[in-house]
Each structure stands twice: as C-alpha cells, then as structure tokens.
C-alpha cells in the first residue's frame with residue numbers, strides 16, 4: 425500500500441493502522457437501506473465528506489480507537505450528515521429573542537388572510553396587470569393604490585421592492601443632479617449599510633447638510649435654499665433617539681417653508697405605522713395619515729416593519745409627484761411581485777377595522793400582547809419541560825424586556841416574561857449553540873449566564889414544539 429518514499433511528515437505506524445481501518449466507500453454504502461429515497465450522488469458525497477473528516481482527525485492525532493471506525497459509530501454520523509443535507513437551507517425557526525420585528529429572522533409574520541391570498545395568487549391565474557373593467561392592460565400598482573389612499577388620505581401611491589428602493593427611486597426622480605437639504609441629525613445609517621448620504625450620492629443627488637448634530641432650526645434650512653435645491657428631506661430617525669439639548673424642525677414648518685419656495689418636501693418615515701401605537705404604552709410615532717395631513721409631498725416607509733406586511737417600500741403622496749415617480753424607468757427594476765401585492769393588499773384591508781387589525785396582524789398583536797398572556801405561555805412551557813429537565817438544567821421564569829426591533833421605537837422596552845435556562849452540565853453558550861443548530865432552530869438571548877426565551881415572540885402553537893426542542897437538546901447530551 426504505502427510505496428511512497430518516507431519523509432519527515434510520514435504518519436506513525438499507529439496512525440497508518442487507523443487510516444487503513446477507515447471503512448471503504450462501498451462498505452458505507454452497504455450499511456444503508458438500498459430502497460432509501462436519498463439520491464445516490466448525495467449519499468456518495470456525504471460518505472466522502474465523512475471519510476475526509478475522519479482522515480483529518482486521525483492525521484491531527486485525535487484520540488481515536490478502532491471502535492470509532494465501526495458501523496455502530498459511523499452509521500449514525502453518516503445518517504446525521506445526510507439528514508442535514510436533505511434539510512432545506514431556508515426554514516422556519518422559533519424566535520425566543522423577544523425582538524418582534526427581527527430583520528435577521530424575517531421581520532413581520534403575515535396574518536392568515538395574507539397567506540390565503542398568497543396561496544390563491546401563486547397557484548392560479550390573476551388580474552395582476554389586467555384592468556377587468558376595460559379588458560385592457562392594467563397596472564399592478566392600482567391593485568393597492570385605492571386602499572392605501574383611503575387608509576391614509578394620500579392622493580396617490582406606488583409600491584416598490586423595499587423602503588431603501590423607495591428612497592432611491594424618489595431621490596432619482598426628484599433630485600438627480602440637484603441639491604437635497606437634510607438636517608445633520610438625520611443622516612442615519614439604517615443597518616445593512618443603508619446610509620442616507622451614500623444612497624443620495626448613488627442617485628446623483630447632492631446632499632446639503634444643515635444644522636448641528638443635535639439641533640437644527642428652520643433658518644438653517646432656509647439659508648441653504650438655492651436655485652439648485654430640488655427637495656427638502658426629513659428622515660425619521662427611527663433607529664436611534666437623541667436626548668438632551670436637541671431640536672428638530674417639525675414637518676409642518678418644513679412644508680410651510682417649502683411652499684414659499686415652491687419646493688417639495690419628502691419624509692422617509694422608516695417604520696410607517698398606520699395606527700397610533702401609544703395606546704399600547706409605546707412612544708407616539710407619527711402615523712402615515714398624520715404625515716400626509718401635515719402636507720408632505722411624498723412619504724416612504726417599509727411594508728414589513730410596523731405595518732406588519734410583506735417586504736415592500738410604500739411611496740405615498742401628491743398625485744403630480746407620484747405620477748412622475750411612476751414614469752421613472754428605474755421603477756421597473758424595483759417593482760414588486762404578485763406575492764408581495766397579494767400579501768400587502770390583504771394586510772392593508774385588515775386596517776379598515778382597527779380592532780381586527782390589532783388582533784389579526786401578528787406584529788401588532790405581539791406588540792399589544794398583555795403581560796398576563798405572555799406569562800401564561802411561559803408557565804405552560806415550564807410545565808411541559810420542568811420535570812424532565814430538572815436533573816440537567818435550572819428552569820425559572822423571569823421578568824424581562826422585549827424590544828420592538830426593525831429599527832422601530834428604540835428605547836422602548838416592553839415588559840415581558842421569559843423561560844430562563846441555566847444548564848448544570850454544560851455552559852450556557854453551548855446550550856445556545858445546540859439550540860441554534862437543531863432541525864427546528866431555537867433562538868434566544870444570553871443574559872447573566874441564563875439563556876432567556878422571551879415568550880412574547882413564541883406563538884401558542886409553537887410552545888409544544890419548543891418544549892420538544894429543549895428535551896431533544898438535553899437528551900442528546902445524556903446519551
């Protein structure tokens with residue numbers, strides 16, 4: 425076998441014996457059920473991956489013994505590898521972070537009405553671009569435009585891929601090659617490297633910063649207006665809050681100033697809620713309707729933040745300006761698909777009845793959820809796991825704070841309840857990693873050596889699944 429010349433790196437005799445003891449590919453294949461539905465190429469590549477990792481372990485001097493290279497130990501490893509390859513990459517998780525609008529976990533969950541609509545439009549033909557009254561080609565935007573206008577009082581509306589796209593499209597339409605005046609306190613980074621100054625330079629608009637970081641006055645805007653000015657822009661600083669000696673110019677004041685100079689005013693509202701959330705004890709955010717009533721020419725916001733719908737960028741405003749934006753060829757590159765439209769229309773229609781909206785739209789329901797309901801869920805989970813986990817893990821209920829997330833309402837902790845876990849035989853970090861790597865991953869957060877599972881963002885029907893995940897993780901360890 426080893427006819428190669430010996431060199432300094434030649435493995436020891438013991439290592440070579442172990443290497444020779446690794447079963448051959450065909451042996452592995454012989455252990456598997458030949459009637460299995462797993463495609464042969466997947467099996468072979470999983471076997472090769474396992475062989476290679478064994479070889480590497482042995483060469484690195486891992487303390488393996490021949491018993492580690494038998495069917496009894498290797499077959500379960502192979503099956504595990506196969507299972508992970510057959511699993512979809514994109515799958516559901518349990519959100520125990522308590523962050524309601526979690527950008528990494530898919531932001532808003534769609535209400536049932538929206539899912540029904542998605543299913544219908546996805547599996548059947550639709551009037552996506554057909555005007556059923558005239559029989560002529562229609563516009564996909566008209567499917568949600570009237571609903572948006574009725575809900576907010578806007579004259580016209582348009583929907584694109586997301587709010588970042590909406591901001592780019594508006595700036596490209598109204599301010600390309602010209603100047604846009606923005607307060608220094610509003611030059612924000614949203615995350616994912618979306619920064620207002622950079623977006624602006626991409627569209628060819630020139631940024632004119634006014635005021636100081638903490639204070640901007642109406643006179644600052646007025647002094648910066650020149651013949652080159654195309655737009656006054658207000659950015660809702662939704663992901664951070666300035667406190668102390670601060671002042672901002674109100675939208676109403678900006679609108680009055682702009683009117684005197686015959687300029688349009690735009691607001692990037694970010695979250696864009698349609699309801700006043702202060703009744704749930706959250707800070708007062710301007711609603712889209714209020715912004716429209718204040719006389720803004722164009723406002724943009726996300727579909728999947730506080731609105732609770734699918735990813736989308738909504739652009740609302742004066743008819744003349746929206747028409748201009750609709751005519752921008754860039755619009756075609758940023759257009760939304762039929763699924764987004766179906767989901768969005770269904771969500772928007774729920775807003776015609778506010779009580780219905782709060783009950784049916786998961787994002788709103790989770791924000792408005794009474795502590796007593798969260799507490800019941802936490803107790804239910806503890807009941808389901810308490811006895812079984814007692815020998816291996818401390819399980820307690822803790823009062824904690826959930827976050828709204830999605831760059832919405834910072835500094836707005838919502839009182840919540842968590843099931844807190846402190847494993848006895850491993851570190852809390854190991855537990856966190858184990859839960860994250862399950863077939864149904866569970867995400868929580870670590871605080872003071874406890875893994876917290878905030879029950880605000882765990883749905884009722886997920887509680888038994890979560891209990892099973894927790895049992896699974898501790899069983900695996902005990903084997």
Ligand SMILES: *Cc1c(COP(=O)(O)O)cnc(C)c1O
Pocket residue numbers: 586587588589591614618659660661662663692693694695725726727736737830831
């Ligand atoms: C979130 C946010 C954006 C980006 O919106 P997406 O829908 O994520 O593209 C832009 N501006 C503000 C103020 C935001 O809060």
